[in-house]
Amino acid sequence: MTGTMSKAVAIDIRGVNLSYGATPVLKNVDLSIQPGEFFAFLGPSGCGKTTLLRLIAGFAQAQTGQVLLDGQDVAALPPWKRDVGMVFQSYALWPHMTVAKNVAFGLEERRLPRREIERRVRDALDLVGLSAFADRRPAQLSGGQQQRVAVARTIAIEPKVLLLDEPLSNLDAKMRVSVRRELRTLQRRLGLTTIFVTHDQEEANTICDRMAVMESGIIRQVGTPMELYERPGNLFVAGFLGxxxxxxxxxxxxxxxxxxxxxxxxxxxxxxxxxxxxxxxxxxxxxxxxxxxxxxxxxxxxxxxxxxxxxxxxxxxxxxxxxxxxxxxxxxxxxxxxxxxxxxxxxxxxx
Amino acid sequence: MSDRAAPAPSVRFADTFPSRAPRGGRIPVSGQAVLALAIALFLLVFLVVPVATVAYVAFTEKGTGAPTLVNFLDFARTDLFVRSFWNSLYVSAMTVVWASVLALPLAYLTTRFEFRGAALVQTLGFLPLIMPPFVGAVAMQLLFGRNGTVNLLLEEWFDFKIGLMEGLNGVIFLQAIHYFPFILVNLSAALRNIDRAMEEAAQNLGSHGFRLFRRIALPLAMPGYVAGASLVFVKVFDDVASPLLLNVKEMLAPQAYLRITSIGIDDPMGYVISVVLIVLAVVTMWGSAQVLKGKDYATAQRGGGGLARRRLTRGQSVMAYGVVLLVLALVLAPHLGLVLLSLATVWSFSPLPDDYTLAHYARVLGDSSIYIKNTLLYAGLAAAIDVAIGGAIAYLVLRTRLPGRQMLDWMAGAALAVPGVVLGIGYLRAFYGVTLPGGVPLATLWIMIVLAIAIRRLPYALRAAYAALQQISIALEEAAENLGATKARTVRRVVIPLMTGGLLAGFVTSFATAAVELSAVLMLVQNNSDAPLSYGLYVLMQTPAGRGAGAALGVVAVIIVAVCMGLSQLAADRSQRARGLDI
Amino acid sequence: MVRSIVLALGLVLVAHSASAQMGSLTVVTSFSKDVTDPIRRAFEKSAPGVTLEVQNRNTNAGVKYLEETRANNQVDLFWASAPDAFEVLKAKKLLALYKPKARGIAEKVGSYPVNDKDGFYSGFAASGYGIMWNDRYVKAKKLPTPKEWQDLAQAPYYDHVSISAPSRSGTTHLTIETILQGEGWDKGWRIIKEISGNLHQVTDRSFGVPEAVNSGQVGYGIVIDFFAFSSQGSGFPVKFVYPSVTTLVPANVGIVANAPNRMFAEAFIEFLLSPAGQELLLTPTIRRLPVRPATYEKAPPDYPNPFKDKNLQGLLTFNAELSEKRSEAVDVLFDQLITFQLAPLKAVTKTLHDVEAALAKKDNAQARALAKEARDLVAAMPVTDAQAAAPELRAAFTGGKQKSARQAELEQQWAAFAKEKYAAAQAKADEALKLVR
Structure with a gap:
């Protein structure tokens, strides 16, 4: 966790169509995310933003289109081979493991030497300021601490990209402001290409470099927060932002x-x-x-x-x-x- | 890290299914398929084929063996069968009603309130399921029969009797007591998982008391209740022992049993009835699955709290304990009778035994320890097989999209309805001709008893496994995959540890009920040294002198099973607590 | 965990298979542990090194088991009461020929030959059928004590009697057959139905009857003698009587065809018939009647002796051949006319008892005639003596080629017949009751 990590990768989504049965969820989605960018998917609930995120992580499969990580199509890769770190909305911390065990999990799956695992777990917990809590159970932590464990667990594996699924929605208002600053700082330090899913425009505005505003499975506009605010391309974006x-x-x-x-x-x-x-x-x-x-x-x-x-x-x-x-x-x-x-x-x- | 993601060639799965839950199955599709095929093969060899060797008779003409459906027509044209069918339906439905009446207060009070001794009540509430065959019946007759303790006293004091054990109502009474634990266990599990906030919200909006229960707790616990109730319905519909011990023969399952065991193995009608029983069981299970569709109220396990219990006021406490004690007294009466019988010298036409002795225990402990040892071995192995297969089927059905995975579920569920005798005869037919090197027929190995019991009890473990898996938020598994764990690794490191409690519950149910399994066993026992306890009981209960000894053996059986249950429960609680899970 | 289970499994399998030692003998029997255990112990002592494996199954299940496993038979001996089960086995060629060498065994017990005339099975003990009752029950309810079968048909016995279904119990089947042979087909069935009108229950296990009598759930039971004797031996307040129409039938043992341990099987039969083996039958929990007359010298004073006691002399000669021909018919008739029509049969019987009681107070010729009509209706049979034993009827049950109807059809016909007759009888009886009220 020294910051000298693998270089940041680009994410390209090309012509993706995805439907659950007869219900289309993503329609003809095209999107390019630059290496090292902090990108947000913004939109009302049901707009397909989480599905798009899960598509990148490998938990959803598109009928057509490609998902390219660093220029490679990953459609055929199962989730566990994608090296795409995801922080779940519910954090999904395993209740039967300690904080340290949770963080060590991905490293153990990669069969790293024990010393290496210990070091990286320590580093990751240091990074989120939870070293003192390594032996606790998730149930013994506050919501904010749990969220930080979830982040630590994800970045410990040094993923190619970091996906955050509404990571702030389970925190109170004050926590939200400080955690999003931490996330932003962390992202800068790691230089990770990061996608952040939210329905809250303030969150998106404050945290991301660029964002995509989505509605009903369609990307309505992509740009920096200021561009979108100043020059909305359509009524939906204008009405949704401010x-x-x-x-x-x-x-x-x-x-x-x-x-x-x-x-x-x-x-x-x-x-x-x-x-x-x-x-x-x-x-x-x-x-x-x-x-x-x-x-x-x-x-x-x-x-x-x-x-x-x-x-x-x-x-x-x-x-x-x-x-x-x-x-x-x-x-x-x-x-x-x-x-x-x-x-x-x-x-x-x-x- | 970036050097490790060399993409492996993989099977791509057509991906048109809607739900988010049953996904995946892309890379390890072969592993899952192998597992599914192995289970299918197991069920085929040890359930479908043996049953088919017997059940095809239903579709043949007696004597000539020509295929025909006339037997089903005969079934519909025979008053006795039609009458039996309606009787069975009536008894099953009424049993569900009465079993619910017994189970509801116990489940609600012990899960949603601060109730001292809740664990004890739950354990005692499970005991009625472990009623050893034959002796249990005798004990019940001595207590509730027409000249049993209750009626003799009533007649002496008030000059009237109640026909608790007479006719269809007697069957309902017995079955409700015997099978109510299924509802208790399932309903309790469901109630326990309701977030306290659900009730608090309702209280906040002005709901309380019974309305709170009826409008909030019960609907939320409905999946658990329906699971338990449908199990009771099917079990009662297919049960042979209880009606017969009351000499009620005009019900469907007893008709099948009587025909197969007395008219002869070639008579088609017994198998026609068996086919009807199997179809009805499958339909019931399917129906309950339909009812439950879209009512999955599982909550993700996150953080603690939210499951706090309410307090009872003083008055409520008194009432609650009163109700609980009353129900327990009723459902444990058979065991009390059993204990009395095991200590009695002679008990005949009197409220209580003439005198008491420990001689029966001395006799049983002297020469029946082999039965006890065998029972523990058989029931333990059978329950282990059940948990393994039940857990695997639950995973395949709920978490993968293998085509035909539902078939496994149906097959295993149908085992519920296969009469034990049919399975026993089927095993003899299917495996007696197969010999091991050395000329020993396969069917004579004691492991066949284990397999038969395992098949019979598989549905119990399967249900428990379903419940356990449904409780696990899928995000917990996705998180593991996201961090690099394959499906198999995810199962091992996340799914199984989190399912342990539920699987253990399945193990206990399978084990406890397998320990008193009789019907299939009777057909398969080859010699005394391989016989389990239920066979020992059967043998003892064929003689006047064996009655007390049989009761003593029954008591020993109940105690052993109860101790095993208690220990595994304790182990489960401890490991759950150690894992930081709510229990 | 999986590994340890497999390991444990392997160990246990090995341990179990190691227990087969120098000689063992497998016997399928309907006899209870109380009977088999003392005999097994004594036999194993007399033949050191030989283990007797006892498989306890009821008679029907035992026969079925031998049938199902004949392809690879592992059983040496079949050992049970009902001679007709042995007839079935003999007919299916499941028994081997063996003539015992033991001397001092009676040729006949009662009027029944002890051994199979063809030599496929041998009698080792005799049993007779009769009525047992619970003394406490009878005294508490001030009920009479019966002497003959017909007694059980009287009004005071209403709802106090129990029997096991002949289709379920070889011994009850013989009891019914004995009554039918002793009284003739029509009169026999009349008596059986009149008794059945007083039944409280028809159990599906032989032992269900003595169990119910022992517990005091019913007063009287129609049973084979040793059930009553061994209940007395266990301290239950029960009594027993042989009616005059009864028969003593030997309990038998036979060597199974292709027995794997024929030598030991023969030794076991010889042991059973030896003085020591016969004496064992006097044990309180066994109480069978030995077939070696000399053994009775060692019996307790009140022990029945078929070779001396007057009431057990000159009994009916049981016709096993006839019994065998119509055995399915008798079972199915009993089930369809009685077991599954018990409620209407009991109802009409109750009404007839009431009519009888009223007539005793005040006679009424018309009512008497109606009651007789009702009784005749109840007694009516759907098939005659000859029909019941005819091969066409039998074919319906065994699946033969020349069958007149399928079994299910016959059953429905007979059930409908009984239902209709009982309903008609009920109407007559009700009418009679109205007249005398």
Whole structure:
């Protein structure tokens, strides 16, 4: 565990289709993960992210497509020959073994010399700060400690890639923040290609280099957290990452006509896809006294540094964040206001 | 590390099945297939072939041997058989009801509450299953018979009698007492695994008392209950001994037994009934599997806690102990009768024996130790075989996708319904002609007794193995594979250690019931020095002077089996605790 | 673990096979341990180095066992009570010829020849059939003591009698056959059915009857004498009587065809018939009647002596040939007319007892006539004497070529016959009861 490990490997997923019986779970998935990258699969439950992870680990088999680790197709390899470390959501620590035994397991399966095993178990436990707990049973540890044992057990075998299946979901909020920092630090130190499955965008944003947003077995967009936030490629990604206001409408010449009649000029270089809707973030618009988008304030939330107003525009309701400084006058519910949106901030996205 | 992953050529498995659980089977498919084939071969040789050598008679015309189905028509046209069929169905169903009434309070109180002596109650509750044949019947008659203790006293004091041991109701009474442990054991195991939070959530929402039990605990424990209840149903349907000791012959299994043993080995009707019994047992097992489909409430073992027990208030405690003692008194009465009988000089038409003596024990310990030794050996070996095969079948069915794996399950389950006599005769037919070097027929080796008993008790161990494996979260196995353990290594290092408790429970059930197995044994015992205890009992119980000695031997048998059970239980608890598992 | 099991298995197998020593003799017997143990011990003492292996099976199972294993026979002797079982074995060529050399053995016991006329089996003890009862039971319930079979048909015995099914017990089969031969087919069945109307139960084991009487679950049992004698010997408060229509039948021993240890088998037969062997029969737990008249000099005072006692002289001559011809028919008739129709048979019997009691108080000719009709209906038989012994009927049971019907069909016919007759009898009896009430 000295950091001078085998070089990080790339993961390539090509044209994968996977279904359980008649139910398609992964549809035509293509994905390239760079060596040493910390990558996240993000999406709501049931989107196929865990299945994709299990596919890489060898616990699920695709009907078509390839999974390449370091350029080699591993489809024919059983789980135990893949050298892909996985941390399970439930941690799956064996209750009949001590912490040290759990960590030693993979090394023993590799028939390493005893001295070597002992050394690497010690190193792995040191790395997660649990050396003092080597002789405990999993049942005698807290949730966070169990999670760290699970990680130690996985990295002890020095896998080619590290897979983390919602590893933080069984921890409390405070633990989650500190553990994810530890994970990130650890990953940097080991330089391991790592995939992290989560349904929590904050987790994904804070921990990963790049991520794939998935929905119903389809990868909707891949990019860095900032790219995806700033330039979502479709309505799903826009809505799933952070708050977004979405308004129906249609293109009429050089303007976008919002349902309800308001017309927004389209900047010249903007190409509006077919069936697109108008999307903007609450902090990108402001309340004004005059403008095209007009409606009553229906609610107001004081958030400290900002005030969030809900404004009804036609049939839809949009959120507007206004920065707050002491002394500012707040608008009241019922006030008729206009929403001012700089055209360059407006996004036109299809589903 | 990266140098070790030279990909081996492998068989690729068509992969279209939905579930996540029964997966794998790619590389070691050959190993699994070999195992499955070996088990299939074992079942074929020691179950299917012997039974087939006998059962084909059901499909032939008597005398000519020409194939025909007319015998089944005869079955449907014979009032006696039709009546017997309905009687059997009625008795089996009612037995399940009454056995549930006995088992529910015991199981619930000892698993979900802080109940002192819970382990003792569980152990005692298992004893009724170990009722030695013949003597048990005599003891029951002396207690509950029409001139037994209960009725003689009732008549003297209140001038009335109750027909506890008369007719179909008598059979139900006996069977409910005898077989209720199956429900107790299965239901207790299921109740024990319910997370305390489930009940707490219900209490939090205003549920309590019986409603809490009915709406939360019972539904969650339903898989265990159905497993136990279906076992009871099938066992009662196929049981010969209890109806016959009450002289109830108009039930299906006794009809089969009587026909095969008295009319003759060539008479098709006995085998027609046997075929009906086997089909009904398989259908029942299949039906219970259907009921349980999608109701797998197994929880992953993670961390401790969550299984804490509730406290009883003072009043509740008094009531609870009252109920438990009442049930125990009822179900252990036969054993009490047995003890009395073993100590009695003469016990005839009186509430209690005339006088007491230890002479019977002296006689039994003097010349029956060979029976005891044989019994321990046979039942131990048979139970070991059962656990090995049952565990393997459970693994193949639940964890692999081998085509036809379900067949193994059905075959082993059907063993439940094969009447012991049929199996015994089948063994003679199939193996007597096969001789070992030296001219000794294969069928005369005592190991054949072991195999016959093992086959008969396999379903018990199989059920226990299923339950144990279902309790293990599949993630625990995946984690091992992920870290480089092959399927076989995973089984050895993770699955088997975690199944130990459940497998041991299967071992105990198989062992305890095998120790008092009689029907197949009677046919196969070749000489006295190879005979197990049940045969010794049979021999003793054919004579007036042997009654007390038989009872003494019965008591010894029960004690030995109970001690073995207790020891293995203790060992299991200790090893479970040492492994940090909840028990 | 697997390794140690295999190892243990191997060790045990070796240990077991090592126990076969210089000479051993295997006997299949229906006799209980109480009988076989003292005889085995004495025999082994008289023939040092020879071990007697006893396989205990009931008579039918024993016969079946010999049939199933004849291809590779390992049994030397068959040793049991029922002569008809030996007839079956003889017919199937499962017995070997042997004429005992022992002297001083009676030619006949009662009126039954001791040895098989063809020399395939030999009698070594006699037994007779009769009625045993539990004295405490009878006294507590103020019941009478029986002397003849017909006594058991009387009202006070209702629901107090037990018998084992003749299809299940060789000895009961002989009892039934004895009554049928002594009283004739129709009258015999009438008596049997009248007694059966008073039955509490029909057991499926011979020993079930003495067991029930010994425990006091029933008052009376129809049994072979030694069950009663050995129960008395064990201290149970039971008594026994031989009715006048009974027969003494020898219990037999025969050498199995292709016996592996023929020499020892012959020695065993000679031992059984020797003065020492015969004396063993007087042991309280055995209590069989020796076939060597001289042995009775050593018997206790009240021991029955078929060669001297008046009531055991001039008994019925049992016709074994006739018995053998119709043995299946008699068994199946008993089962279908009585065992499996016991509830309706008991019901009509009870009503008839009530009618009888009422008539005793106040006579009524019409009721008497109805009751007689009812009795005749109960007594009616679906087959005659000749039919029962006819080869066509037999073929239905044994699967012969010229069968008239399949066994299951016959059974259903007979059961339906009995059901209908008993229902009709019940109607008549009810009518009679109405008249006398």
């Amino acid at each position: 708050s977004a206001n979405i308004l129906d409408g249609r293109v009429a010449g050089d303007v976008f006509e919002v349902a309800g009649g308001a017309r927004l000029p389209l900047p010249e270089h903007v190409k509006v896809p077919l069936g697109a809707k108008l999307v903007f973030r609450p902090q990108h618009a402001r309340l004004a006294d005059s403008g095209m988008l007009r409606g009553p304030i229906v609610h107001r939330e004081f958030l400290g540094s900002t005030v969030r107003y809900g404004v009804r525009l036609g049939g839809a309701e949009v959120l507007i964040d206004a920065p707050f400084q002491s002394g500012d006058d707040l608008r009241a519910a019922g006030d008729l206001v206009c929403v001012a949106l700089p055209p360059e901030r407006a996004l036109y996205l299809a589903a």
